[in-house]
Amino acid sequence: MSQPEQTTTFDLDAAAFRAHEGGKLEVRATKPLRDRDDLSLLYTPGVADVCLAIAEDPSLSRRFTARNNTVAVVSDGTAVLGLGDIGPLGAMPVMEGKAVLFKHFGGVDAIPVTLESGSVDELVEAVVRLAPSFGGINLEDISAPRCFDIERRLRERLDIPVFHDDQHGTAIVVLAGLINACRVLDRPMSSLTVAVSGAGAAGVAVTQLLQLAGVTDIVVCDSRGVIEPGRADLVAHKQQLADTTNPRGLRGSLGDALVGADVYVGVSGGTVPEEQVATMAPDPIIFALANPNPEVHPDVAHRYASIVATGRSDYPNQINNVLAFPGIFRGALDAGGVQISEEMKLAAARAIADLVEEPSADLIVPPVFQEGVAEAVAAAVAAHAS
Template sequence: MATPSPGHSITYRVAAPASFSASTDLAAVIADHGAALTALDVIESTRSELVVDVSCDTRGPDHAQEIEQALAALDGVDVRKSSDRTFLLHLGGKLESTPTVTLKNRDDLSRAYTPGVARVCQAIAENPEDARRLTIKRNTVAVVTDGSAVLGLGNIGPEASMPVMEGKAVLFKQFADVDAWPVALDTQDTEEIIAVCKAIAPAYGGINLEDISAPRCFEIEARLRDELDIPVFHDDQHGTAIVTLAALTNALKVVEKQLSDVRIVVSGAGAAGHAIVKLLLAAGAHDVVVCGRSGALTSTQEHADPHRAWLAQHTNPRGVTGSLKEAVVGADVFIGVSAPDLLDEADIAAMAEGSIVFAMSNPDPEVDPAAASRHAAVIATGRSDYPNQINNVLAFPGFFRGLLDAHCHDITDEMLRVAAEAIAETIADDELNAGHIIPSVFDPRVATNVAEAVAGVARQEAGSAEGSADTDDAARRNGRTAAPTSAEAAR
């Protein structure tokens, strides 16, 4: 049975006869029906009546209706109104545009707008890079979606995706002071999405692609990275991969194993699974088996999807075949980004001693965490009601903060790796245990640590690139050609 959640929090405005036991009677109904009472506030009181706001976390709409009927069944009680607190939070949206300057007089107006603003426009026209210094571009990210793969809801379209995109923008601001704005596109055509992103790019310092279905998301991100001079980051891929590597780094410390030695099984060959595997390999993992709906991917198979083909060619060195259940036998690590209830307790028992289970399908994980805990040494999920939540908010705010601070134009695997390292190292070794392998999303050190790590790599790589360019320029001035890159040599 589901547990009461703040996501299904309800406030009932109830009128009850004035008596010593009125409040306790209301609270007893909440408890008897399995909800979690969070507040009981007297709104109005007369000699004969109390008006009380009763707030509680429920299991969902049916449970909330059941509680309302139980309250109304009390003698003399009238339920005047019930309010879904989640919907109340979203009324009017969750964002607003707030100026950073104050216009107190005509002089201020003349500088912020015409005629003074024309001088700033001319300066940017002469040097477009000044847009990062003189406009919102320096700190603003576009959160772009087509609504085709929203949470676990699927293809619900751009309008229905907006509450998620607004929430993403709130998290950017709350955790890393990055200004972000939703851009929900009424198209699911790859070329149109790319064209729109290129058209709006001058106003933004980066683009966060969100909830765009695979395999289109791969091409959209790759093309935009090639064709734009601002960083483009698909959070469903790379945010998940960063936090997964961070959690696994600390989980391996708890069980005293090395990434290079362990056998890893990944369930899910979509966007998140692909990115997780690539980052694990870049970080030093060697034995990774990826399982799709038909079982383990092997190099002997043919795949029309180039991303699935890449996984088949770069993983499974032992040639494991068969189903997911067969693949996890003897494995040290299971990472699930796929579908609920694919494994059971017996499957976890068949894993290696000191096993690690990351069951991240939401809202229902690949295996019941309670059952898995009877055999696995460390367990993590994508849910907030279990320990060790793998949550992308640990990654993307600080990651973009670092990119913006470094005036970065591109994203590299090394940036992803150091972001994971920064998250993992937020928890000191003497604080690590099976129930605490990943920091809280509210730990203020996380975004700062990630931003500093990413900015450091970005500046270092930019310096190396500038050095290479300087070498090429010097070589041309001297009438000779610089040494070819390895790719050029291969050609």
């Protein structure tokens, strides 16, 4: 594999590079190794009976290995943050960072596993073969539409939690924010008309979770406009959206979808012209979540909207997946490593929303570092485990 030409000069002594020097993870033992007696217990001969017991009853691996608290953060580097397809090595700093967040917020040990990109069959088979070492699989930064098939097939083949955070983590926190936005504005969620910009991983999951929560009027747009049955260019996941959304039968562009809309959810990038924002319903809700540049700049959004959220940490109402995924996995692992259901996702969103005791226009989700978020999400998830 040829190396790409070096086209950018980076300051390798800059603070961001220093923060990543040597990687962000290490392995530490949880049991002391002080002498020959410890060695004989932790390794041979003491380990033999433990191995044989697990071979006879595989469920014992959750008790007598680290597996029940270890998640694989799996990516092929094809859709990394806003960076695109930068490959498995380029993705590693992000996956290490994800592992740090798992540990800090949820007490979950996470191991980055970056794979050479291949077919859906190849990636699924690779993860299935790795899975016995882990209590859960967090899929990360895998391009659409492959990510949908990969997650679905892994859920079918594995008996441990499989969760694509770019889809469901985003959707859970969006729903939490919208729950509290409705509380602030005293609006029933079922009355909302919602325009979603973006039909990739996040857009699909946001749409589906909002529907489960009772939103019935959602119009989804991609780069070519409103997704509706009359379009002949729809791949499978967009055809499903065409069949299950847009009850008013709208056609045209995102601008057409925004006319009279109560809510805008941007998970696509680009820029929404101010004149289109101005056509939304009075006092709308705007979630412009692209990073680092929101689809609607907050200064523009606040001219029209009653509530504004972004994906950035320097504005109020940051819709950040870290509010969800550490607690989601903590709860699923604590419940015995069960699959993550739609009911668990809804419960997680409600738990996040309920952590804001007095919602306001500038506080619809908890701050990222608010204590107790992961614990509350974990408890809600575990309570809905079947």
